[in-house]
Amino acid sequence: MPRIKIDHTKCTGCRHCEAACSLNHVANTVNPRRARIRVMRDGNRYYPVIAGPFVDAACTSKQFIVIGDQTYDMCAFCRASCPQKPYFIEAETGIPLKCDFCGIPPSPSCVRWCNTGALELVED
Amino acid sequence: MNGWIGRCLRVNLTDGKHQIEKLDTDLLELYLGGRGLGVKVFTDEVDPNVDPLSPENKLIFCSGPLVGTGAITGASCNVITKSSLSGGLACAKMRGHFGAELKFAGFDMVIIEGQSELPVILSIIDDKVKLVPGLEYWGRSTAETEELFKKNLGDQWMARETYLVSIGPAGEKLLPLANLVNDRFLSVGGAGIGAVMGSKNLKAVAVKGQHSLQVADGSRFVQVINTLINKLNSAPLTSQSMSQWGTTFLVGLCYQKGILPRNNFRSTSQPLKNIGTEALNSAFALRGRGCFACPIACIKKADVKYSAFEGKGMVPTYLAIGTLGFNCGISDLSAIGMMSMLCGEMGLDPVATGGNFATLMELVEKKAVTPEELKIDISFGNADSMIEAIRLISTKKGYAKRLGQGGMAISESFNMPEIFMGVKGLSLAPFDPRAIQGMGLHFATCNYGPHHLYGYTFIDELLNVHENLDPLETQGKASLVKRYQDTSAVVDSLGLCNWPLMGLKFNNYVPMVNSCLGTNYKADDLLSIGERIWNIERIFNMKAGFNMGHDTLPERFFKEPIPDGPAEGQISHVKEMLPEYYQLRGWSEQGEPLQEKLQALGLEE
Numbered sequence A: 001m002p003r004i005k006i007d008h009t010k011c012t013g014c015r016h017c018e019a020a021c022s023l024n025h026v027a028n029t030v031n032p033r034r035a036r037i038r039v040m041r042d043g044n045r046y047y048p049v050i051a052g053p054f055v056d057a058a059c060t061s062k063q064f065i066v067i068g069d070q071t072y073d074m075c076a077f078c079r080a081s082c083p084q085k086p087y088f089i090e091a092e093t094g095i096p097l098k099c100d101f102c103g104i105p106p107s108p109s110c111v112r113w114c115n116t117g118a119l120e121l122v123e124d
Numbered sequence B: 001m002n003g004w005i006g007r008c009l010r011v012n013l014t015d016g017k018h019q020i021e022k023l024d025t026d027l028l029e030l031y032l033g034g035r036g037l038g039v040k041v042f043t044d045e046v047d048p049n050v051d052p053l054s055p056e057n058k059l060i061f062c063s064g065p066l067v068g069t070g071a072i073t074g075a076s077c078n079v080i081t082k083s084s085l086s087g088g089l090a091c092a093k094m095r096g097h098f099g100a101e102l103k104f105a106g107f108d109m110v111i112i113e114g115q116s117e118l119p120v121i122l123s124i125i126d127d128k129v130k131l132v133p134g135l136e137y138w139g140r141s142t143a144e145t146e147e148l149f150k151k152n153l154g155d156q157w158m159a160r161e162t163y164l165v166s167i168g169p170a171g172e173k174l175l176p177l178a179n180l181v182n183d184r185f186l187s188v189g190g191a192g193i194g195a196v197m198g199s200k201n202l203k204a205v206a207v208k209g210q211h212s213l214q215v216a217d218g219s220r221f222v223q224v225i226n227t228l229i230n231k232l233n234s235a236p237l238t239s240q241s242m243s244q245w246g247t248t249f250l251v252g253l254c255y256q257k258g259i260l261p262r263n264n265f266r267s268t269s270q271p272l273k274n275i276g277t278e279a280l281n282s283a284f285a286l287r288g289r290g291c292f293a294c295p296i297a298c299i300k301k302a303d304v305k306y307s308a309f310e311g312k313g314m315v316p317t318y319l320a321i322g323t324l325g326f327n328c329g330i331s332d333l334s335a336i337g338m339m340s341m342l343c344g345e346m347g348l349d350p351v352a353t354g355g356n357f358a359t360l361m362e363l364v365e366k367k368a369v370t371p372e373e374l375k376i377d378i379s380f381g382n383a384d385s386m387i388e389a390i391r392l393i394s395t396k397k398g399y400a401k402r403l404g405q406g407g408m409a410i411s412e413s414f415n416m417p418e419i420f421m422g423v424k425g426l427s428l429a430p431f432d433p434r435a436i437q438g439m440g441l442h443f444a445t446c447n448y449g450p451h452h453l454y455g456y457t458f459i460d461e462l463l464n465v466h467e468n469l470d471p472l473e474t475q476g477k478a479s480l481v482k483r484y485q486d487t488s489a490v491v492d493s494l495g496l497c498n499w500p501l502m503g504l505k506f507n508n509y510v511p512m513v514n515s516c517l518g519t520n521y522k523a524d525d526l527l528s529i530g531e532r533i534w535n536i537e538r539i540f541n542m543k544a545g546f547n548m549g550h551d552t553l554p555e556r557f558f559k560e561p562i563p564d565g566p567a568e569g570q571i572s573h574v575k576e577m578l579p580e581y582y583q584l585r586g587w588s589e590q591g592e593p594l595q596e597k598l599q600a601l602g603l604e605e
Ligand code: SF4
Pocket: B073, B075, B095, B096, B289, B290, B291, B292, B294, B295, B296, B297, B298, B299, B497, B498, B499, B500
């Protein structure tokens, strides 16, 4: 199955992927808040997160994530379009957003515009 | 509207009221946005002779039409005001994400008028425009301000998406060297702007929003951007040098050509071993950071390894290394990193600050003043005391008051104005104009002082990207300078970054502009818009008191040949090139725009 591999160490936080995604899904429109990929930032670092479905179960097994010398709240990297945070939900309609790999066969527009190699389409 | 949001926010700090206005579409056609539109509105509304620090001066933030649309490097927002350092127009480019977020917050332009009685922060978050009491932020560094503001928002998700531009203690104290700092550590390169914002008692502007931007022809736009990204990737400078080291890669190149100045422009050979990019790699753990939609990501973050400072910093750029470092005789990269970091925290402009200290150091060397009188051992190569002094001047306490008035004021107060290496009151960017003639002409004639961001002739003169020019040659440089100056005006007005031009031709931008805005511009149409902008800036500056006499360089560059290094023996030939430049611009011999030219540009009064 194809999936998008994320290497956060390569991400520069330029958010070109967000622009690409919204342009591809809403005709002629750019709005990062309507994108299905968002770049979370925390201090010095950036973490691209791709939208996925929301299931209650994920929250019950919530953990803290340790990267380097910092501890992060898992919610910050969670891909669920969950009601707790304003990500991956169409602001006007409330419809949850989910990555669709930009069609069949997959040709994700975010990967195409990501110039640093932080996003990569892999087959496994 | 395509590209533009079409709305402008006008905030009056005196009575705390604001109103939302529609942008005039005719003006957008003539001036595009960003720098062009901002300058047009500013010059129409503000008297050229206004005191920069008075409530009558205005401060304009203006994003370009391509900002936030995903157009490559469409990220910049320009800040326009009358500078408290030069007394002329100031226009500084803000990188990072603030510009794009301003558009998502629903505005192309924010005009700030008047003067608040107490410190405030202008918050434009989710369509709510508020003036937040700023007393608890006053006196804090730019980084602390941002942190505290976000904490006070209460909602961590909202905080993550909010972007801030603020002044540091230097701006609050109305120091002429002060500038703005956005996204935590990006300095907005324009001295004197921070003092204007400080005089308005405005500590910061915060933006966030959910507005959508429209693009005229989305599918074509996406295609164009795909090709542009490929082009950038096949050009060595943008894909490797800039991506890997940022502008710092210029240090080595400029050194080899004798362009990198040392000790207040009195030498170009550095007795230094560790100035190359390898030294940079070993001094800092580099990590790229990009402005909105930038495939290059030239901004480098790092941990500054310096005993006196434990924090996160940004790798010094070419500008910081040149002005705070070598031109002050300092070659320790970690100390330079520390200084540039401090400048960011305090809200000081690195170029103006470096120039300020280089002047002071030469005064000390020439014995016009002793370190005892200054109460601090300022001398070439003394990094520790310079770090100390940077801290001191931004608090403006006691004797430190005298140290931070700007290079020109300091040199004049000791009756040695010839020691100040600057034009129109602003310090020179670190390019020795004797070793790179075109840049010298640009420095002399630029509306915003001697800064390479308003005319990047070094792309051809030094890097030989589009043309293979000899930096020492004067032939053809006048037209090169004009072309690059007009280009910079257009690029800034569209809201794009200049650095892709190290890999792309200006013409490559045109399809991107047209598919985004739904226009039919040709490259020449855009360049003539640039020329129009350059001319209105010039006219404003002339009304503010600048004339042909200001289009020159410090005497040192005409009289003293470079004493050493690869460009040994060179002097500047600006005076010979100036008449040709005026002629190409369609200006009189006194440098005044002629009636025919104004008519052709649609500017006749
Ligand atoms: S090249 Fe550098 S300054 Fe320009 S947009 Fe990219 S990251 Fe920003």
